[in-house]
Every structure is written in structure tokens, then in C-alpha cells.
Amino acid sequence: MSTPLSIYVLVDALGWDLVKRAPFLDEVLTDRRWLVTILGYSSGAIPTLLTGKTPAEHGHWNLFYHAPGQSPFRWMRPLAKLPEGLVENKFTRRAIKHVSRRLSGYTGYFSIHSYPIAHLPLYDMTEKRDIYQPGGLDAPSLFDDLERRGITWECYNYHAHTDAQILALAPERARTTDARVLFLYLSGLDHYLHFNIHDEAGVAKQLAWYEAGLRGVWDAARQSGRDVRMFVFSDHGMTPIRWTYDLPRDIATLGLDAPDDYLAAIDSTMARFWVWNDRARAKLTELLVEHPCGQLLSRAELERLGIWFEDGRYYHMLFLAKPGVLLSPSHMGRIRFAGMHGYHPSEPTADAVLLSNVPVDKAVDHITGVRGVLLEDLGIAPHEAAA
Numbered sequence: 001m002s003t004p005l006s007i008y009v010l011v012d013a014l015g016w017d018l019v020k021r022a023p024f025l026d027e028v029l030t031d032r033r034w035l036v037t038i039l040g041y042s043s044g045a046i047p048t049l050l051t052g053k054t055p056a057e058h059g060h061w062n063l064f065y066h067a068p069g070q071s072p073f074r075w076m077r078p079l080a081k082l083p084e085g086l087v088e089n090k091f092t093r094r095a096i097k098h099v100s101r102r103l104s105g106y107t108g109y110f111s112i113h114s115y116p117i118a119h120l121p122l123y124d125m126t127e128k129r130d131i132y133q134p135g136g137l138d139a140p141s142l143f144d145d146l147e148r149r150g151i152t153w154e155c156y157n158y159h160a161h162t163d164a165q166i167l168a169l170a171p172e173r174a175r176t177t178d179a180r181v182l183f184l185y186l187s188g189l190d191h192y193l194h195f196n197i198h199d200e201a202g203v204a205k206q207l208a209w210y211e212a213g214l215r216g217v218w219d220a221a222r223q224s225g226r227d228v229r230m231f232v233f234s235d236h237g238m239t240p241i242r243w244t245y246d247l248p249r250d251i252a253t254l255g256l257d258a259p260d261d262y263l264a265a266i267d268s269t270m271a272r273f274w275v276w277n278d279r280a281r282a283k284l285t286e287l288l289v290e291h292p293c294g295q296l297l298s299r300a301e302l303e304r305l306g307i308w309f310e311d312g313r314y315y316h317m318l319f320l321a322k323p324g325v326l327l328s329p330s331h332m333g334r335i336r337f338a339g340m341h342g343y344h345p346s347e348p349t350a351d352a353v354l355l356s357n358v359p360v361d362k363a364v365d366h367i368t369g370v371r372g373v374l375l376e377d378l379g380i381a382p383h384e385a386a387a
């Protein structure tokens with residue numbers, strides 16, 4: 001009797017809002033549900049899927065966190081002191097990224113986005129290693145489970161392949177591999193939706209392309225004669241953008257100096273602040289506490305959401321935009337995205353999905369539950385999981 005083949009597919013940004021409207025492998029993946037996501041981006045949500053823990057527990061949240069002592073950009077401190085007009089250009093930025101990645105030896109997702117060059121030496125990056133490998137996260141993940149239990153697996157992701165390449169090679173791997181697990185991470189839908197979520201026909205076409213690709217993997221796996229289980233899940237959904245807001249313009253009116261009074265990391269849906277004196281805290285609070293575009297989250301709320309960090313490395317104060325409001329310009333650049341994620345998890349378009357061809361425990365309703373579902377599929381009891 002051959003061993004079962006489990007196919008785990010992480011489709012970035014495959015939201016319940018899309019899956020509920022159009023067929024997506026409905027006849028194969030009959031167990032279907034939405035999952036509540038975390039507040040944050042893929043850099044926090046994917047580690048949450050893989051570890052079954054909240055960001056506060058596993059430590060991975062935003063890509064950048066305040067850590068001047070161990071910054072991969074600390075070599076460029078002299079550069080950061082030069083006038084902005086001299087250093088702020090795309091050639092310098094490209095060189096900084098290249099050199100910093102080399103010097104740090106970081107092998108995870110590495111991008112400096114549009115963070116000001118002058119502030120880079122104040123930050124370290126969360127994703128230091130390839131997270132789709134054992135030991136890739138700061139907490140035990142599914143890949144540690146596989147490694148420690150001697151379970152064979154193959155993993156295909158953006159590090160070596162595009163989605164088209166993955167969906168082209170995966171059917172053959174599914175048909176012929178001896179591995180117990182085939183893990184696919186598909187990142188292209190997220191990119192498409194960021195730019196085109198308002199294009200209904202285009203989105204339908206994209207979904208149909210992924211559906212056809214995954215059906216090819218399923219059909220090929222079935223030809224192997226093995227007992228095939230397929231789980232398709234996502235890290236978050238995608239919210240259509242309705243308007244943009246220039247938050248840095250508001251902050252500039254406060255008469256505060258960055259980075260001496262405060263430091264701000266402005267992302268597409270949230271602004272994170274580190275405050276170095278009471279005046280900065282008071283002025284920022286006054287601006288943000290009853291802002292028309294969003295709200296300052298309370299400590300109780302942040303704890304409830306599993307993103308409160310006692311050491312303050314990710315923020316001292318967190319401002320979250322209302323769903324559909326894009327903070328632009330931001331440290332993500334000047335692109336006016338059509339869709340964005342990273343809003344409050346209570347926003348319906350933020351919901352992720354879990355689809356499978358085998359029944360899943362009804363109680364699983366959050367992305368922290370996915371690792372447990374996969375462990376059960378592998379016959380690993382909770383107390384036997386990597387810890």
C-alpha cells in the first residue's frame with residue numbers, strides 16, 4: 001500500500017470574497033470555509049499559517065522593525081547623513097539593497113521599498129532566512145515538523161520559480177514523486193489583485209487560470225494511484241481601494257523632528273510610530289486619535305489581535321486606516337494600488353480561505369488553525385509537533 005500524497009497550496013491573497021462568488025475547484029475541494037486573518041501583511045500572516053501561533057508569539061510581523069544596533073544597513077550610516085538630494089535616487093537605493101543583502105547574509109524576502117535612506121540604519125529586517133525551510137522562522141513551523149518527523153516533502157515557491165513555472169512542473173511532480181508532501185506557494189494572484197481588483201473580468205480570468213492549473217495538479221496526482229489530499233489556503237484577502245490619503249502631510253505640520261523626536265514607518269494601511277519624548281507622543285496622539293481616515297489602536301485591542309510586542313520593536317503607537325483607505329504616498333512608494341490588504345481582520349474582504357477535499361474540523365476559523373489541520377493530515381498529534 002503506497003503512502004498518501006498531501007498537496008498543500010498557499011495562494012497569496014486568495015480571499016473568501018473571491019472564492020464565494022465564482023467556482024474554484026468546487027467539485028474537488030468540497031470542504032470550504034473562510035478564515036479570519038491577522039492584522040498585518042504576508043510577512044506576519046504566512047509565519048502565522050506555518051507556525052499556528054500569533055505574531056506576538058512567533059515574533060514575525062512587519063518586514064522592518066526598530067533595531068539600530070543590528071541593522072543590516074548600519075554600514076551606510078555616513079551615507080545616511082548626506083543631504084537627501086544627493087543620495088535619494090533609484091541607483092543609490094538599488095546599490096544599498098544589493099550591498100546590504102550581501103553583507104547581512106539574509107536569504108529571506110529582502111526589499112527596502114521606499115523607506116528613507118536616512119532612516120534605514122535604524123531598522124533590522126524580520127525575514128532573515130528562507131521561511132519555506134526548516135529553521136526558517138524564529139518559531140517552529142510546519143517545515144520543522146516535516147524535518148523532525150522524517151516526512152519527505154518538495155516545496156516550490158518564488159525563490160526559484162514563477163507561478164507559471166510552478167503550475168507547469170507540479171503535475172509531473174505530483175504524478176511521479178515519492179514525497180509524502182508537495183507544498184506550493186503561489187504569489188502572483190496577490191500582485192495581480194493589487195493592481196487590477198476593480199477589473200471584474202480580469203480577476204475572473206486570473207482565478208480561472210489558477211483553478212485550471214491546480215486542477216491539473218489534482219488530476220495528475222490522482223493518476224499516481226495514491227490517496228491524494230489537497231488543501232488550498234491563503235494568508236489574507238484583498239480590499240478594493242476607494243480613496244487615498246496623504247498622512248505624511250499631516251504629520252509634517254506637527255513641528256516634530258524625525259528621527260530625533262519620533263520615527264515613522266508608513267505602510268499602505270498602517271502607520272507605525274516610535275516616540276522618543278512626551279511632546280512627540282502628545283502631538284501624534286492629538287492628530288491621530290480622532291482622525292477621519294482611521295484610528296489609533298489601544299493596547300487592549302493590539303493584545304487581542306495578537307500583535308502587541310512588549311519590547312516595542314515594531315511600534316510604540318499604531319495607526320490603522322479604515323478599510324478601503326490607502327495611505328499614499330507611503331514608505332511602500334507612490335503607487336496608487338487598486339487593492340490592498342492589511343486592514344482590520346473584521347473587514348469581510350480581509351478573510352482568507354481554507355478549501356480541502358477531506359473534512360476539516362468545523363472549529364477551525366482562523367489562520368492560526370491551519371498548521372494544526374495539516375499536522376492532523378500527517379498523523380502528528382499536537383503534543384508531537386515541533387516546539
Ligand SMILES: [Zn+2]
Pocket residue numbers: 013042190191194341
Ligand atoms: Zn500583497
